[in-house]
Amino acid sequence: xxxxxxxxAGLFAVAVAADDDRPNILFAFADDWGRYASVYAETDxxxxxxxLIKTPNIDRMAKEGVLFNNAxxxxxxxxxxxxxLLSGQYFFRTGLGAILQGAVWDSKIPSWPLMLKDSGYHxxxxxxxxxxxxxxxxxxxxxxxxxxxxxxxxxxxxxxTASGMMGKGKSADEAKTELLTKVGREFDGFLKAxxxxxxxxxxxxxxxxxxxxxxxxxxxxxxxxxxxxxGKMPAFLPxxxxxxxDFADYLGEAMAFDAALGVLLKKxxxxxxxxxxxxxxxxxxxxxxxxRGKCNLYDFGTAVPLIARWGENGDKIxxxxxxxxxxxxxxxxxxxxxxxxxxxxxxxxxxxxxxxLKSDQSGFVDQTRKWVVTGRERHVASARTGALPYPxxxxxxxxYLYIVNFKPDRWPMGIPGPVATGEVPSTDALTNNTMICFxxxxxxxxxxxxxxxxxxxxxxxxxxxxxxxxxxxxxxxxANDPDQMINVAEVPQYADxxxxxxxxxxxxxxxxxxxxxxxxxxxxxxxxxxxxxSSKKKKPKGNAKAKK
Numbered sequence: 001x002x003x004x005x006x007x008x009a010g011l012f013a014v015a016v017a018a019d020d021d022r023p024n025i026l027f028a029f030a031d032d033w034g035r036y037a038s039v040y041a042e043t044d045x046x047x048x049x050x051x052l053i054k055t056p057n058i059d060r061m062a063k064e065g066v067l068f069n070n071a072x073x074x075x076x077x078x079x080x081x082x083x084x085l086l087s088g089q090y091f092f093r094t095g096l097g098a099i100l101q102g103a104v105w106d107s108k109i110p111s112w113p114l115m116l117k118d119s120g121y122h123x124x125x126x127x128x129x130x131x132x133x134x135x136x137x138x139x140x141x142x143x144x145x146x147x148x149x150x151x152x153x154x155x156x157x158x159x160x161t162a163s164g165m166m167g168k169g170k171s172a173d174e175a176k177t178e179l180l181t182k183v184g185r186e187f188d189g190f191l192k193a194x195x196x197x198x199x200x201x202x203x204x205x206x207x208x209x210x211x212x213x214x215x216x217x218x219x220x221x222x223x224x225x226x227x228x229x230x231g232k233m234p235a236f237l238p239x240x241x242x243x244x245x246d247f248a249d250y251l252g253e254a255m256a257f258d259a260a261l262g263v264l265l266k267k268x269x270x271x272x273x274x275x276x277x278x279x280x281x282x283x284x285x286x287x288x289x290x291x292r293g294k295c296n297l298y299d300f301g302t303a304v305p306l307i308a309r310w311g312e313n314g315d316k317i318x319x320x321x322x323x324x325x326x327x328x329x330x331x332x333x334x335x336x337x338x339x340x341x342x343x344x345x346x347x348x349x350x351x352x353x354x355x356x357l358k359s360d361q362s363g364f365v366d367q368t369r370k371w372v373v374t375g376r377e378r379h380v381a382s383a384r385t386g387a388l389p390y391p392x393x394x395x396x397x398x399x400y401l402y403i404v405n406f407k408p409d410r411w412p413m414g415i416p417g418p419v420a421t422g423e424v425p426s427t428d429a430l431t432n433n434t435m436i437c438f439x440x441x442x443x444x445x446x447x448x449x450x451x452x453x454x455x456x457x458x459x460x461x462x463x464x465x466x467x468x469x470x471x472x473x474x475x476x477x478x479a480n481d482p483d484q485m486i487n488v489a490e491v492p493q494y495a496d497x498x499x500x501x502x503x504x505x506x507x508x509x510x511x512x513x514x515x516x517x518x519x520x521x522x523x524x525x526x527x528x529x530x531x532x533x534s535s536k537k538k539k540p541k542g543n544a545k546a547k548k
Contacts, residue, residue, distance in 0.1 A: 024200045024277040030257045031207040033283030035303045047232050053251040057262035064319045065309025070326045072372045076285035076301040077379045079103045082130045086111040086139040088333025088348035092515045099378040105138035112333045113140045116201045116340050124190040125203040147190045153182045158208035158256045159217035172221050184263045209253040211288040211442045218252030235483040236465050246446045275312040282306045289444025291466025295379045297394040297403050298484045302374045318360040325369035371397040373509050377525045381414025381439030395506040402502040403474040414439035
């Protein structure tokens with residue numbers, strides 16, 4: 001009997017491997033990259049920050065495939081977002097994967113990369129997949145699937161490394177080329193290891209867009225003039241030179257990601273594999289070090305790019321479409337499994353977007369995709385201070401953003417620290433040390449400037465929106481308030497909308513998905529091991545020295 005089972009298993013593996021319809025999968029997933037690409041300037045209209053950025057390779061994939069307007073993460077923090085993406089489930093269903101520091105992957109949770117590997121896919125990765133846990137990158141397997149070359153240039157520290165090269169006499173183009181060449185050699189190593197007649201699944205996860213970049217690098221490396229952002233910044237950010245420069249530097253790192261993607265695409269074209277490769281491009285949440293971005297449930301924190309391309313001249317995914325369907329990144333897990341010809345586990349709460357991808361329609365394709373649910377528990381501040389998490393859940397529809405803050409007495413960005421006592425350190429200290437105050441907002445020139453100017457009448461509102469405590473309910477009317485700054489939850493005319501529509505819809509979804517925050521009287525996120533201080537001693541994250 002055992003021999004028969006083994007024979008059938010072998011025949012199944014051979015049959016799957018021989019299936020010409022199984023595509024390669026290239027998943028390009030940038031750390032901390034929000035919804036920024038030049039192709040979005042075409043859909044968003046004029047006078048947005050996407051007017052400044054140039055991403056020709058991402059744009060090409062969008063033109064030859066599908067661009068999604070409404071893609072969101074389940075949680076705007078890297079580890080919970082990635083646990084959701086890998087498992088195809090809401091982040092709050094992934095145990096200790098629902099938090100950042102102290103996270104551990106539950107090996108009983110199926111993950112799509114390992115499922116594809118078991119079905120005959122050649123898998124590999126560059127850089128970050130899901131860093132915490134034992135063993136490292138547990139949802140993707142161990143380090144034998146990593147193809148990063150040791151030593152030499154470091155793409156993950158793109159602006160730091162390139163700026164250092166320029167300081168030693170190299171031009172910006174020479175420095176960028178050296179960094180990109182290493183990425184190409186690393187991808188070559190993966191492709192050379194690919195067995196014959198075996199499709200591949202490759203995860204490209206650079207972390208350069210995560211904050212550590214060099215001040216002024218957007219202009220020095222990519223020619224981005226911060227002054228061109230004047231009048232285009234989100235209204236909740238001060239439109240001042242230091243903030244504009246900081247954001248231009250952020251966009252420069254996104255351009256570096258685009259350039260690296262171009263290297264991978266050229267390799268696939270040279271080997272004849274691009275046309276049978278499902279290329280999917282996205283990011284794990286919004287901008288770091290900018291208030292209301294990363295760690296927040298506003299669009300600035302949860303909205304991400306999503307582009308998919310497969311097939312020559314749109315023969316697999318009809319090309320040139322812009323889709324308005326609401327997609328949660330947990331939907332990618334069942335999508336990749338369907339592409340690989342595998343059954344989707346019942347435990348997954350995400351839904352495959354393959355029907356939308358294969359449709360020839362634009363706009364709203366799937367009429368059931370008119371909303372998403374997002375949430376947050378703990379990022380880093382509570383892990384460092386012993387404070388409790390800041391729990392939130394939100395419903396995002398075409399017309400509304402509705403947020404429930406379960407513990408409005410707590411600080412959403414972590415405790416104020418020296419700000420509360422008036423002992424605010426120098427701008428340089430704030431810029432380089434994210435632990436001084438509001439630890440769930442990465443250290444940055446923007447953060448330092450806003451804290452030091454918090455009492456200026458012109459910027460008090462910006463400071464309160466970014467750092468202050470929040471009410472139990474927030475409601476934003478998107479047609480009138482695209483930057484989500486005017487909370488109308490207490491306005492009487494919206495009481496029925498909240499009570500009879502938005503709140504019941506949100507709670508119904510959370511209860512259906514068995515969210516412990518609403519289904520348990522003894523919420524696990526409020527006690528150990530979720531509330532334990534991180535046992536690992538880490539150096540504070542912060543910017544590299546603010547030098548040109």
